[in-house]
Amino acid sequence: MHYELLIMHYELIKTFFKIGAVTFGGGYAMIPIIETEVVDKHHWMTKEELVDLIAVAQSCPGVFAINISIFIGYKLKKTWGAITTAFATALPSFLIILLIAMFFLRFKDNAVIEAIFRGIRPAVVALIAVPTFRLAQSANITLTNCWIPVGCAIAIWALGVSPILVIAVAGTAGYIYGQFIKPTE
Numbered sequence: 001m002h003y004e005l006l007i008m009h010y011e012l013i014k015t016f017f018k019i020g021a022v023t024f025g026g027g028y029a030m031i032p033i034i035e036t037e038v039v040d041k042h043h044w045m046t047k048e049e050l051v052d053l054i055a056v057a058q059s060c061p062g063v064f065a066i067n068i069s070i071f072i073g074y075k076l077k078k079t080w081g082a083i084t085t086a087f088a089t090a091l092p093s094f095l096i097i098l099l100i101a102m103f104f105l106r107f108k109d110n111a112v113i114e115a116i117f118r119g120i121r122p123a124v125v126a127l128i129a130v131p132t133f134r135l136a137q138s139a140n141i142t143l144t145n146c147w148i149p150v151g152c153a154i155a156i157w158a159l160g161v162s163p164i165l166v167i168a169v170a171g172t173a174g175y176i177y178g179q180f181i182k183p184t185e
Contacts, residue, residue, distance in 0.1 A: 008077060009084050016069050016088035027064030031131035044076055051138045059167045065089055
């Protein structure tokens with residue numbers, strides 16, 4: 001029994017350390033990697049469950065990458081799973097940032113380093129765009145309801161509406177729709 005538990009925690013550490021180590025561009029860039037590891041490779045949950053966890057993690061305060069890892073870890077192994085996955089996800093970033101901090105002052109004005117960062121920025125946009133489109137597909141965003149995320153994005157970006165307000169309104173509207181408007185099957 002303890003052996004199986006150790007193996008599972010080892011798999012969680014290995015998987016989420018890898019996810020944390022290759023996550024450039026923020027937590028949203030890790031969504032395809034999480035999907036590949038958690039849904040496709042290990043079959044720890046379904047794609048629909050992952051989409052639900054992403055929605056919950058996104059609406060909670062804190063770092064998205066840590067939030068999603070905590071939710072997945074908790075679903076799999078309760079409190080110790082959550083601790084394990086959060087630690088494993090954060091550790092690579094901590095180590096990388098520590099190394100960068102130690103050497104950044106020496107290289108911050110280096111033309112090669114500046115050029116590398118100019119090249120990375122457009123790739124980061126793609127790393128965020130791809131999971132956004134995949135998430136839209138998984139959430140059944142169609143031409144009839146695409147106005148909802150577009151309207152929310154415009155409200156946040158152009159009008160300066162608080163993302164917290166958008167989440168609260170969307171959650172309330174979804175609840176009302178599900179309870180009172182949507183026809184029962």
